[in-house]
Amino acid sequence: MPFGHNEYGRETSRQRPRSVSGEPAHRFVLDGHQPSAAVPRHRDRSEDLGFSPGLGAILCHSVGAIIMTMKTSSRPVALQDFVSELRKFPEAAFVETTTILNFLQTTPVSPDTLAPYLTWDRQHYTRNLIDKTPLYELLAICWEMGQVSSVHNHRDQNCWMAVPMGRLLVGNYRVIFQDLNAGKCRLEPADTVEINPTHPCAVDPGEPVHRVYNPREFNERAVSLHVYSRPFDTCVVYSPEQGTCGEIKLHYTTECGKPSAKTT
Numbered sequence: 001m002p003f004g005h006n007e008y009g010r011e012t013s014r015q016r017p018r019s020v021s022g023e024p025a026h027r028f029v030l031d032g033h034q035p036s037a038a039v040p041r042h043r044d045r046s047e048d049l050g051f052s053p054g055l056g057a058i059l060c061h062s063v064g065a066i067i068m069t070m071k072t073s074s075r076p077v078a079l080q081d082f083v084s085e086l087r088k089f090p091e092a093a094f095v096e097t098t099t100i101l102n103f104l105q106t107t108p109v110s111p112d113t114l115a116p117y118l119t120w121d122r123q124h125y126t127r128n129l130i131d132k133t134p135l136y137e138l139l140a141i142c143w144e145m146g147q148v149s150s151v152h153n154h155r156d157q158n159c160w161m162a163v164p165m166g167r168l169l170v171g172n173y174r175v176i177f178q179d180l181n182a183g184k185c186r187l188e189p190a191d192t193v194e195i196n197p198t199h200p201c202a203v204d205p206g207e208p209v210h211r212v213y214n215p216r217e218f219n220e221r222a223v224s225l226h227v228y229s230r231p232f233d234t235c236v237v238y239s240p241e242q243g244t245c246g247e248i249k250l251h252y253t254t255e256c257g258k259p260s261a262k263t264t
């Protein structure tokens with residue numbers, strides 16, 4: 001494997017990010033929306049099972065039996081069981097990165113069970129909402145060969161990524177200077193890591209600016225699962241080459257397996 005990993009999926013060799021052709025593929029529009037400010041709250045057993053009507057959570061599928069041995073198994077599990085387990089974590093697990101990263105490492109998702117959430121577009125990658133609670137949102141992002149995200153941040157929210165299908169590269173950047181009001185920035189490339197079915201990663205909260213891409217030379221589609229905590233609906237995108245940055249609004253391609261209503 002050409003890239004090493006550590007806790008944050010950061011490269012352990014000296015290799016720099018590869019150049020990837022093509023324009024950033026985010027289908028976003030500029031606006032001034034702020035991330036949602038969900039209120040932390042305690043969960044009870046019924047919510048752990050995914051039944052929390054009226055509490056702001058979205059559950060796209062029925063939840064099956066709890067798998068008690070899940071955290072010691074590396075065999076792929078059904079998506080619905082993955083979600084059931086993810087919903088058990090308390091707020092504290094999403095404040096730091098190790099607990100959820102360990103969960104992703106020990107709980108790979110069976111690709112077959114992702115089918116209802118996979119959509120493909122030759123023009124840009126797709127963002128498909130699987131589950132959303134006040135604590136987190138879970139997305140499947142589908143990458144055709146050669147597709148690449150903008151360089152972006154996560155609004156100071158934690159992010160974990162697993163790749164049940166194919167493999168992807170994450171190119172990290174250091175922000176040397178940023179003036180969002182002026183739309184100016186200066187970034188320099190940091191490290192690049194590969195994520196794949198056996199190597200999930202957590203975005204480093206101390207250096208959270210990155211882009212994700214599926215190089216053509218990998219020669220296959222890829223699907224990544226993203227856990228964002230807390231959910232956010234805007235982010236900052238950067239052009240390292242032009243030294244510009246700006247806030248954009250994020251959209252889902254599908255929600256719960258159905259096309260999202262377009263707002264723009």
Ligand SMILES: [Fe+2]
Binds near residue numbers: 152154210212
């Ligand atoms: Fe990201």
